[in-house]
Amino acid sequence: MNDLTPFGRAALLAFAALLLAVPWIASGYVLSVSIICLYLAYMGQAWNLMLGFAGLLSIGHALFVGLGAYTSGYLFTKLGVPPAVGVVAAVAVAMAMGSIIGYLGFRFAIGGVYFALLTIAFSEFVRILLDHAKFLGGTEGMFLPVSQESRRGVDLVNLRGSTEMYYYVILALAAGAFLMCRALLNGRVGYYWRAIRDNPEAAEAVGVDIFRFRMYAVLLSSGMAGVAGVFYAFYYNNLFPEQVLGIERSIEVTLAPIVGGVGTLFGPIFGAFILTPMGELLTEAVEGFKQSGLIAKNVKTDGVKLMFWGLAVALIVLLKPKGLWPWVCERLRLVKPPGQRG
């Protein structure tokens, strides 16, 4: 907060107040879209922690989400373990997988694009494995039990309740992730990570244990994704390997940070709240144009949102390679200039 200008502080408070008020003022649809935004904001932060802070590109983050989802889903459906407890196992499994990938990658000096390929390979491997894992439902899917009663009220232990409850859960996760990332980035670990990201050889030369601190980044990021998996499993109540671990899920996670600003604290959140609502608004606008006759009704406009996303990413990479958030910050003077910070 000390880095923010008075206007920045007011904007942040207004944004926080708006987020808290969404279930009270918004329709079911806006609430659902907000949940998607917050989920992507949370996952964007987990992914950003690896690439943005530590310089490790992952294109297989759906792997950790899938492992968290299937672990907690299995424990709940087969052994009756509530997700409040199952989340510990989900995080442990996701982190274990993260440690295997990290160990292989860093011990054998697999860096850059090759490390990204390693994450994809593991993600695809686990997806195919889950396709054949009958005890987890295999290709026929895992369905979590859900009753009419469980959709009312608030049961945080079993993660059962109304849509509003899920909204506040994912809001808390996204806010918690932000605070954690902020604390990490401003602490010793954050400086080490940035040093490793910008020049690993130099960092190593001054005594930074780059293997250890890279492993920290992978473990933290995979653990965060594991928590997201628990949320995914209990919010949607069904898991199919292709739906949860498909490569497009991993790519989707990267879009918000790329648009918002890789390596920035607020970028992934900003990106998520730009991309998703803009995509929805565009779909609405196109439908509106069709209704009013501005676009002929027989013109196929399906998938316009995905085209917009592709275009947005391409434009941002070309015009604002650092993402939109740093530019918005500067334009609206939300953050104090470096020399005036406390």
Next chain:
Amino acid sequence: MTSKKSAVTGKAIRRRSVLAGGAAVAAAVPLRFAAGQGKTLKIGLNVPRSGIQANFGQDSVRGVELALEVLAGKGYPKVEIVHVDNETKVDVGRAQAEKLIDQGCTMIIGCYDSGITSAVAQVCEQKSIPLVVNVAAAPQITDGRFKTVFRNFPTGPMIASDAFLLQKEVYEIAGKAPKSAVMLHANDTFGTSQKDASVRLIGNFGMPYKFEDVISYDPATRDLSAEVRKAKATNAELVWIITRLNDAIMIVQEMVKQRWVPMGIVSTGPGPYDDPFLKQLGKLSDDIINMVPWFDPNKAMSKAMIAAWSKKFPDRTLNTSVSHSFEATLIALDAYKRAGTSEPAKLIEALRKTNIADNVTVGPAITFDDKGQNTKTRNSAIQNRGGKLVSVAPKQAAVTKPIWPMRAWNARG
């Protein structure tokens, strides 16, 4: 006041102007839609119009639009269809269901994919809105968890069981049954689940053959010569394929190249009944028997559907997505007609009492059990004949006898 010169316009950009712009955009976004239950029923159509299953979703849309045209001439009430695209994603499908309900839809049709259907069913259950499933096979959708879901599509186990029953019927009519079989299946989600069900259930049906080998492959492969050679080496009389489109074409091309003419080819997946397959392979596509949820061409309603389809889409084949979306619309309109209102509770009540004899799919009149499943709906065996698909079993839905064994590749006129 803080202001900065814009590089483009040279005018001052002020925070206030930015905030005003933001407010204008925010005002344009309807935070709360007017959820209403007007006189005309609004039905939300929640199918994949983009993403990996887009072509099936587009066919579903055609089926619904066709039904509206055909049923309007048969005394069914007018309704308004609100379209959304679930992008073949669970999260989007769920959000779009909320949107439909916010926009005043008091009934939803969808959602093609089992995972999406299950997520949408939860929203419908919460909001007490009926969901009429057009296509989705996971048995869990109608396992009693949901009270507002009605499905006229067979479950996965029903489809797998029917594949054996229909084969037995075909072999009985033809008087010749294979003594051995080999299965070639795509190793994707669909192919693996179909293979598992078939291998698991074969023992329950006293089939005249057993599987000599089950060969899986990547559906994205560019060459299936080794797999087909391996299958040929088993000397199996029956080739059972579970494919997508391109791999189905490749398998047949390889069989022709390797001069392998088994007793017959049966399919329990998409591909062999798709237009590109029929067009690309021409007479080589003939004689393959597909066992799929289909329509009964002998029923009066089917004849009306086929006539309207041929007029509207002369170059397209009427398929499962079309027929089952057509029938989902029929179910919705029938319930609306009997309920006499768009009130969801009354629509649910009417759906529970559904009894439609004048329908299109195979089986007796459409009825739902207490879990919302039509347990009496059946599949068909349809055979490729000269670029057309003809029903050959079950008996009541057949229009001709099957050609079995299949003809040699070079003996097809």
